[in-house]
Amino acid sequence: MSTLGPSFIELSNLRVGFDGIEVLHDITLTIAKGEAVGFVGESGCGKSVTWLAALGLLPGKAQVTGSVRLDGEELRGASHRLLERVRGGRIAIIFQDPSSSLNPVLRVGRQITEAVRLHRSLTVHDAKAEAVRLMDMVGIPDARRRFDLYPHEFSGGQCQRLMIAMALAGQPDYLIADEPTTALDATIQAQILDLLNELRAETGMATIFISHDLGAVAQVCDRVCVMYAGRIVEEGRTADLFDHPRHPYTRGLFDAIPRLNAPRRRLLPIPGMVPSAKDMPSGCAFSPRCPNAVAACLEAPPQLGGLTAGRRLACYQPMPSLSGLGLTETAKLPRYATP
Amino acid sequence: MVRFMLGRLLRAFITIIAVVTFAFVVLRMSGDPSQVMLGPDAPQDAVDAFRHRWGLDQPLWVQYFAYVRSILTGDFGVSMRDHASALGLVLQRVPATLQLTLPAMALKLFLGIPAGVYAALNRDSTTDRAVILLSVLGFTIPSFVMGLLLVLIFSVMLGVLPSGGQDTWVHGILPTLTLAIGGIGILARFSRSAMIEVLTQHYVRTASAKGMSWRNVVWRHALPNAALPIVTLVGFMVGSLIAGAVVVESIFSWPGIGRLLIVSVSNRDLAVVQCILLVIAATMVVSNLLVDLAYGWLDPRLAARRH
Ligand SMILES: Nc1ncnc2c1ncn2[C@@H]1O[C@H](COP(=O)(O)OP(=O)(O)OP(=O)(O)O)[C@@H](O)[C@H]1O
Ligand SMILES: [Mg+2]
Numbered sequence: 059m060s061t062l063g064p065s066f067i068e069l070s071n072l073r074v075g076f077d078g079i080e081v082l083h084d085i086t087l088t089i090a091k092g093e094a095v096g097f098v099g100e101s102g103c104g105k106s107v108t109w110l111a112a113l114g115l116l117p118g119k120a121q122v123t124g125s126v127r128l129d130g131e132e133l134r135g136a137s138h139r140l141l142e143r144v145r146g147g148r149i150a151i152i153f154q155d156p157s158s159s160l161n162p163v164l165r166v167g168r169q170i171t172e173a174v175r176l177h178r179s180l181t182v183h184d185a186k187a188e189a190v191r192l193m194d195m196v197g198i199p200d201a202r203r204r205f206d207l208y209p210h211e212f213s214g215g216q217c218q219r220l221m222i223a224m225a226l227a228g229q230p231d232y233l234i235a236d237e238p239t240t241a242l243d244a245t246i247q248a249q250i251l252d253l254l255n256e257l258r259a260e261t262g263m264a265t266i267f268i269s270h271d272l273g274a275v276a277q278v279c280d281r282v283c284v285m286y287a288g289r290i291v292e293e294g295r296t297a298d299l300f301d302h303p304r305h306p307y308t309r310g311l312f313d314a315i316p317r318l319n320a321p322r323r324r325l326l327p328i329p330g331m332v333p334s335a336k337d338m339p340s341g342c343a344f345s346p347r348c349p350n351a352v353a354a355c356l357e358a359p360p361q362l363g364g365l366t367a368g369r370r371l372a373c374y375q376p377m378p379s380l381s382g383l384g385l386t387e388t389a390k391l392p393r394y395a396t397p
Numbered sequence: 398m399v400r401f402m403l404g405r406l407l408r409a410f411i412t413i414i415a416v417v418t419f420a421f422v423v424l425r426m427s428g429d430p431s432q433v434m435l436g437p438d439a440p441q442d443a444v445d446a447f448r449h450r451w452g453l454d455q456p457l458w459v460q461y462f463a464y465v466r467s468i469l470t471g472d473f474g475v476s477m478r479d480h481a482s483a484l485g486l487v488l489q490r491v492p493a494t495l496q497l498t499l500p501a502m503a504l505k506l507f508l509g510i511p512a513g514v515y516a517a518l519n520r521d522s523t524t525d526r527a528v529i530l531l532s533v534l535g536f537t538i539p540s541f542v543m544g545l546l547l548v549l550i551f552s553v554m555l556g557v558l559p560s561g562g563q564d565t566w567v568h569g570i571l572p573t574l575t576l577a578i579g580g581i582g583i584l585a586r587f588s589r590s591a592m593i594e595v596l597t598q599h600y601v602r603t604a605s606a607k608g609m610s611w612r613n614v615v616w617r618h619a620l621p622n623a624a625l626p627i628v629t630l631v632g633f634m635v636g637s638l639i640a641g642a643v644v645v646e647s648i649f650s651w652p653g654i655g656r657l658l659i660v661s662v663s664n665r666d667l668a669v670v671q672c673i674l675l676v677i678a679a680t681m682v683v684s685n686l687l688v689d690l691a692y693g694w695l696d697p698r699l700a701a702r703r704h
Contacts, residue, residue: 115606138610146608153599161600162698163621172617173607208697224607 065091065129072124074111081335082107082288091231094265096279100332104288105268109234114141147177150225154237156217160209167205170224177228192223215246234266251277284308287343290362294369304376306348350375405689409682416678420671430665474668483672494653498638501576509581513588528585535582544575544648561650572649587630591623625696632688636681
């Protein structure tokens with residue numbers, strides 16, 4: 059990392075295990091204030107666990123080691139007081155399933171007001187006014203009147219907007235969006251992505267964007283980390299990475315998505331399955347599925363190393379650096395139509 | 398909401414009618430009061446006079462309609478033994494029963510729910526295991542066994558508490574405990590699983606993620622949700638405030654409704670038995686209505702569905 063802003067999150071050697079089985083291995087990564095970083099990878103690769111671990115939100119049985127620093131201050135094992143100030147106040151998070159993420163028996167206005175009051179010393183009255191303003195800002199029509207409704211009286215997309223309003227309540231520097239659009243239908247997805255982009259432009263808040271959806275990632279992020287079986291296997295600036303994927307897994311991900319504006323061709327899903335955390339191969343976790351695998355790949359997992367500026371890769375047999383993907387710009391990736 | 402409540406009231410009314418009818422028929426089919434009241438050797442003309450006096454010589458349906466007409470006008474009949482008002486006899490026993498069941502209810506609520514919630518919050522700890530073990534013991538031991546065990550320990554072996562009678566409040570301790578233990582166990586077990594279920598919900602994680610202290614997450618976000626299933630169970634318990642002490646009152650010779658019921662059934666004192674069953678059915682029905690109201694108030698999703 060060459061340019062660190064004044065504020066940054068730093069994960070180093072972060073590992074997470076459940077019941078003695080390690081599911082997240084040695085994550086090292088820095089995110090600066092104002093950045094938008096995407097995390098992609100197949101289901102179960104550890105995208106959510108990474109960020110839940112960073113905020114100390116995993117269930118008690120999870121064994122977390124390594125370090126999570128915010129502006130140099132260690133969060134792992136930190137006091138409740140520090141963690142409670144950071145959560146929502148410095149780093150906020152929104153989740154995949156907005157409808158079940160809101161408390162069904164509490165009025166939405168109250169849930170947002172509560173978040174405002176946790177991080178800002180406002181009177182009840184001012185906090186309520188602020189909550190209405192936030193609801194307005196995230197695009198809830200008629201916010202004042204709907205302040206006293208319950209979550210079941212909102213659609214999924216509106217619930218996600220409410221979650222975003224709640225996340226903004228503490229004026230955080232970082233917003234983790236964990237698959238914020240997966241549970242929503244396509245037009246609503248596009249609206250939520252637009253909202254996230256707008257908010258980032260307005261507030262300068264960094265966005266950590268977790269998604270299966272490469273198109274959405276391209277639309278939101280400056281930088282992308284590709285994860286596989288609990289490791290970051292490739293990282294780079296969005297345009298660079300999308301144009302020249304070096305890890306065979308990244309390449310495989312791109313081959314598996316349909317292109318709307320390219321000549322029709324067969325989609326090539328990556329053959330095989332992600333190995334389960336219990337019987338991880340001793341070498342590179344991707345080797346059983348990898349077209350390039352050689353003997354060395356079966357021995358020890360490759361380390362994530364610097365490649366060129368802003369680019370990291372964990373692979374013994376990368377794709378050639380100018381792989382003929384025929385892509386020269388990210389614009390060729392599918393984008394959502396914005397109405 | 399109004400339509401919903403009207404539906405519930407109608408259902409309550411039908412329930413009560415069903416109980417009344419069932420009790421009426423079964424009681425009249427299961428033995429002749431004249432045999433019990435006058436003794437097996439009573440002369441035939443005395444028996445006939447008795448049956449005529451109480452209308453037992455009429456066809457069943459005539460008796461039934463006469464009975465329904467009288468209870469609709471607020472007349473619950475009189476005891477065949479001493480002609481005392483049946484309702485009076487029953488109401489006179491209610492305080493004695495409540496003297497046992499109300500404190501028992503309080504014990505269930507104030508020990509059972511906190512124990513269960515505490516166990517859920519400290520899952521797999523020693524305390525949690527102890528709560529599970531004790532609550533299983535509490536609700537698997539039948540109350541007559543539990544009552545006898547307590548008598549054995551506290552009256553016979555230790556000699557510190559009386560085993561029967563109603564002279565002072567001290568006499569109420571063992572029967573109250575006997576009544577409470579099973580309910581404490583059930584409520585602890587039930588609150589524990591309700592709370593564990595709620596703690597895995599996403600909105601609990603959301604509340605923590607916004608920087609709320611765990612204590613407030615539990616009080617403001619988890620408990621109001623866990624309360625929903627618990628209220629149902631508590632409703633059932635409230636419904637048995639009158640009827641729930643039959644066995645215990647017998648063991649401890651406590652002069653409540655339960656004892657009156659047993660004595661009246663064995664005497665075939667029809668009006669009294671019917672009146673007791675009516676009062677029991679009415680308490681259950683009322684507590685069900687209260688549960689419904691509480692539910693509508695606690696769970697906004699339900700209120701919406703009712704409109
Ligand atoms: N509470 C838990 N207990 C046990 N294992 C868990 C728990 N949470 C996550 N895991 C395991 O950790 C691994 C990573 O899970 P994670 O939820 O981070 O995946 P993900 O990349 O977010 O997937 P998805 O795209 O489906 O959300 C998985 O193998 C999962 O089974
Ligand atoms: Mg996830």
